Amino acid sequence: xxxxxxxxPRPVRPRTEAEQRRRPDQRRWWTPWVYLAVPLVLLVAFxxxxxxxxxxxxxxxxxxxxxxxxxxxxxxxLDLFTRPKMLQVFVVSLFYLAGAAIQIVVxxxxxxxxxxxxxxxxxxxxxxxxxxLINGVAIGFVFLYFFxxxxxxxxxxxxxxxxxxLWLGDPDLVNTSLAGVSVWRFMGLNMVLFLGAIQSxxxxxxEAASLDGANRWQQFRHIIVPGIKPIISLSxxxxxxxxxxxFEIPFIMTGGSNNSETFVIQTIKLAFNFNKVGLASAAAVxxxxxxxxxxxxxxxxIPEERVELS
Amino acid sequence: xxxxxxxxxxxxxxGVLTVLKYASLLLASAVVVVPLLAIILTSLRTPGEMTTDPxxxxxxxxxxxxxxFQIAFxxxxxxxxxxxxxxxxxxxxxGTVFIGSMTAYAVDRFRFxxxxxxxxxxxxxxxxxxxxxxxxxxxxxxxxxxxxxxWAPVLLYMGTDIVSIYIFLQFIRSIPISLDEAARMDxxxxxxxxxxxxxxxxxxxxxxxxxxxxxxxxxxxxIPFLYMPSEGLGTISTALFRFKGPFGAHWEVxxxxxxxxxxxxxxxxxxLQRFIYNGFAAGATK
Numbered sequence: 001x002x003x004x005x006x007x008x009p010r011p012v013r014p015r016t017e018a019e020q021r022r023r024p025d026q027r028r029w030w031t032p033w034v035y036l037a038v039p040l041v042l043l044v045a046f047x048x049x050x051x052x053x054x055x056x057x058x059x060x061x062x063x064x065x066x067x068x069x070x071x072x073x074x075x076x077x078l079d080l081f082t083r084p085k086m087l088q089v090f091v092v093s094l095f096y097l098a099g100a101a102i103q104i105v106v107x108x109x110x111x112x113x114x115x116x117x118x119x120x121x122x123x124x125x126x127x128x129x130x131x132x133l134i135n136g137v138a139i140g141f142v143f144l145y146f147f148x149x150x151x152x153x154x155x156x157x158x159x160x161x162x163x164x165x166l167w168l169g170d171p172d173l174v175n176t177s178l179a180g181v182s183v184w185r186f187m188g189l190n191m192v193l194f195l196g197a198i199q200s201x202x203x204x205x206x207e208a209a210s211l212d213g214a215n216r217w218q219q220f221r222h223i224i225v226p227g228i229k230p231i232i233s234l235s236x237x238x239x240x241x242x243x244x245x246x247f248e249i250p251f252i253m254t255g256g257s258n259n260s261e262t263f264v265i266q267t268i269k270l271a272f273n274f275n276k277v278g279l280a281s282a283a284a285v286x287x288x289x290x291x292x293x294x295x296x297x298x299x300x301x302i303p304e305e306r307v308e309l310s
Numbered sequence: 311x312x313x314x315x316x317x318x319x320x321x322x323x324x325g326v327l328t329v330l331k332y333a334s335l336l337l338a339s340a341v342v343v344v345p346l347l348a349i350i351l352t353s354l355r356t357p358g359e360m361t362t363d364p365x366x367x368x369x370x371x372x373x374x375x376x377x378x379f380q381i382a383f384x385x386x387x388x389x390x391x392x393x394x395x396x397x398x399x400x401x402x403x404x405g406t407v408f409i410g411s412m413t414a415y416a417v418d419r420f421r422f423x424x425x426x427x428x429x430x431x432x433x434x435x436x437x438x439x440x441x442x443x444x445x446x447x448x449x450x451x452x453x454x455x456x457x458x459x460x461w462a463p464v465l466l467y468m469g470t471d472i473v474s475i476y477i478f479l480q481f482i483r484s485i486p487i488s489l490d491e492a493a494r495m496d497x498x499x500x501x502x503x504x505x506x507x508x509x510x511x512x513x514x515x516x517x518x519x520x521x522x523x524x525x526x527x528x529x530x531x532x533i534p535f536l537y538m539p540s541e542g543l544g545t546i547s548t549a550l551f552r553f554k555g556p557f558g559a560h561w562e563v564x565x566x567x568x569x570x571x572x573x574x575x576x577x578x579x580x581x582l583q584r585f586i587y588n589g590f591a592a593g594a595t596k
Contacts (some may be wrong), residue, residue: 245442
């Protein structure tokens, strides 16, 4: 860290006048704490306290309202893993994971072609990115209308002579449709991140490759992909924790009905509709544990400084 | 053709590839635009038109039929929602800028006991996704007595934002420490250094945080939905969500509401494009 490095005392020669003046505030130990007090209180109150108390709740049968709660040990966790719905919510997150994989590939494709000379480059970039900025509830309504029986998608599908479907009503199709909305919403962000990383690759590399007779695929494979590998891995990791914590789109569009319930929707319903705060906390602890595990794997796989580089 | 030329126009000579490239770009743009176009066309149609011609991509008879927008605005309480969202945006952004910059200032410009502990607290918080802990955060908000007030989202938005702190920390390192020293030679105290030197020089970081955070708050649904159930406290997101009940099958009104909510995002995007790309690139990778 730069600050501590600068502040390190030099033992050999006596301190110069400038060095003595360097940090006059250090004589008063509490000065930094004046700046940190409010941020730390808020941080602890809204992040650390909930995380710890959530773990405590998960060991009780608390309903969230009554003054008493009983210790039930691992009971909630056993209950959770023996619920038939539990498997279902993990299956649902696989749809979003598959969607995220497609999203990364599509984003990589468009980032690559937009990094080369393309007409109306900024228009295409803007159009593909804009969905990321749209309000989630508005997106929910846009696609409720889009997927409606006889709606936009059915109209388009008929133009190509295909059969209309119950895009949201069919339990086998609903998660594919919802994951598609998620790809529609987030692809542009991935594309812009990849595009930024591609543009920071030194142009001489392409020139050298061209001189060596490399074609576009070889340039992509041997210059672009290695050059932006850290950001691709980061996106992949974020996709996993993102797929597990999907909430907004399915909650707004289907309310979790019809096979589309996700882990977070289930947790929210347990806590606030069925007043099973203990059980819901256990579910949240499981989700937190999985997300932390994924993050830990990420830190293992990608050295810190390479992520910062992008 | 020289090598430099080929890099600038690598597709020259590959006619089929060029066609495929533009075809894919046009197809993707259509996928983005068509769902939104359906909403815009529908928002301009009358209920009568909707029953006689239910096709969602039909053009309105009168392109200047603002009636649905008036209904959405008045009966959907979007004006009140805009007021509430503006209130939340103003105080959360103000708080985030001060909290982020003060934390960065304290951590980067001072040497003190417990600094490692502070950094660890922030690092641990960055790992815990907010969406997982709401069950327990709900109890904290309840205990503070701010449940169902506009202050609940304000406190949550400014208290749990680690990304902004990282953006400020990243940026403050590039401000030369000699500037602080020069000011101190003139007898300035730490608060003066923060207020007169650090904060003004952090302006680009403040712009980034305001854009990234502002878009996130404007679009957030989860926190207002959970912490402000009363109808009078609807934000843009929750007020629009409540269109679902009363306007049921009146897609022309729901479309108008959705279009009204999307419009400010579009205006901000067109006006601040460059800042937005850079801001999200900075925010998402930290």
